[in-house]
Amino acid sequence: MKVKLAGLELASPVVAASGTFGYGIEFEEIVSLDRIGGFVTKGISLEPLAGHPAPRIVQTAAGMLNAIGLQNIGVEEYIRKKLPPMSRYPRCNIFVNVFGYTVADYLAVIERLNSAPGIAAYELNVSCPNVHAGGMAFGADPGSLEYLVDKARQVSRRPLIVKLSPNVTSIGQMARIAEGSGADALSVANTFRAMLIDVETRKPRLTNVTGGLSGPAIKPIAIRMVFEAARAVKIPIMGMGGIVTATDAVEFLMAGATAVQVGTASYADPRATERIARDLESWCKSHGVAQVTSLIGALEVPQE
Numbered sequence: 001m002k003v004k005l006a007g008l009e010l011a012s013p014v015v016a017a018s019g020t021f022g023y024g025i026e027f028e029e030i031v032s033l034d035r036i037g038g039f040v041t042k043g044i045s046l047e048p049l050a051g052h053p054a055p056r057i058v059q060t061a062a063g064m065l066n067a068i069g070l071q072n073i074g075v076e077e078y079i080r081k082k083l084p085p086m087s088r089y090p091r092c093n094i095f096v097n098v099f100g101y102t103v104a105d106y107l108a109v110i111e112r113l114n115s116a117p118g119i120a121a122y123e124l125n126v127s128c129p130n131v132h133a134g135g136m137a138f139g140a141d142p143g144s145l146e147y148l149v150d151k152a153r154q155v156s157r158r159p160l161i162v163k164l165s166p167n168v169t170s171i172g173q174m175a176r177i178a179e180g181s182g183a184d185a186l187s188v189a190n191t192f193r194a195m196l197i198d199v200e201t202r203k204p205r206l207t208n209v210t211g212g213l214s215g216p217a218i219k220p221i222a223i224r225m226v227f228e229a230a231r232a233v234k235i236p237i238m239g240m241g242g243i244v245t246a247t248d249a250v251e252f253l254m255a256g257a258t259a260v261q262v263g264t265a266s267y268a269d270p271r272a273t274e275r276i277a278r279d280l281e282s283w284c285k286s287h288g289v290a291q292v293t294s295l296i297g298a299l300e301v302p303q304e
């Protein structure tokens with residue numbers, strides 16, 4: 001079940017996604033942290049952030065809409081309180097999701113994390129749809145993306161994974177820009193900008209008006225985006241969007257992802273990441289797949 005990604009070895013290609021797995025340590029009594037490929041932390045900023053006022057999560061027909069607003073404890077407290085107990089799980093890769101309002105913010109977070117032990121890689125969040133500055137403002141503009149990734153690459157002493165926004169016209173173009181600016185891998189993708197209305201009050205369901213849609217509702221679009229990104233670049237891709245079962249994960253691998261992330265599914269079943277990792281192993285056994293890596297890009301496309 002081992003895969004290699006950006007110079008790292010993952011015990012399984014299944015990883016828990018940012019914003020749905022806390023800082024990892026909160027899950028130690030729920031999930032066997034050594035059995036999953038790793039996890040991505042909630043987006044971490046230089047200073048602590050309170051996020052948006054409630055309501056900031058709404059269930060939808062096949063997923064959820066969120067506008068958390070990047071609530072987090074800030075990089076100092078993360079390093080002091082949340083990171084040290086994770087040394088109990090040396091096989092579990094820790095991917096730290098990095099967020100900033102400005103380029104200088106992103107770089108300051110990375111510089112501070114560089115001196116902290118035990119982190120596998122950084123996932124640069126250039127794709128949060130729920131904040132007015134930073135986030136998607138970088139990921140949706142080619143020039144800003146190129147500038148930020150280039151600067152982050154110069155500062156980072158660890159592998160740099162760039163998490164792309166699906167709210168763009170050409171994911172292939174953004175993937176190529178991130179690769180050309182020094183990304184070691186890509187995460188495809190973040191949530192889709194969306195909104196819901198309460199017809200009785202005539203008000204938006206979220207205080208923030210708009211939010212990000214995730215869960216099974218986005219899976220077919222996310223698979224198409226992973227497929228297009230994988231054709232555009234040579235660096236590995238972590239695919240995500242609506243993965244609930246092992247066969248969902250197989251679809252993303254076949255579309256060209258080297259690893260997958262599980263997000264919203266953890267809200268319904270906190271053990272989802274471990275369950276999908278275990279079921280993927282069984283799926284491979286029952287389908288005569290000796291190495292999970294043989295599924296990567298295994299899609300057979302009829303001749304165009």
Ligand SMILES: Cc1cc2nc3c(=O)[nH]c(=O)nc-3n(C[C@H](O)[C@H](O)[C@H](O)COP(=O)(O)O)c2cc1C
Nearest residue numbers: 017018019043066125189190214215241242263264
């Ligand atoms: C409540 C919630 C919070 C999230 N917070 C973050 C975040 O802080 N940083 C980030 O890059 N992505 C964040 N995401 C996006 C997920 O990591 C993932 O890209 C997206 O939800 C698609 O996967 P899924 O359909 O399996 O949830 C968040 C998603 C949810 C549902």
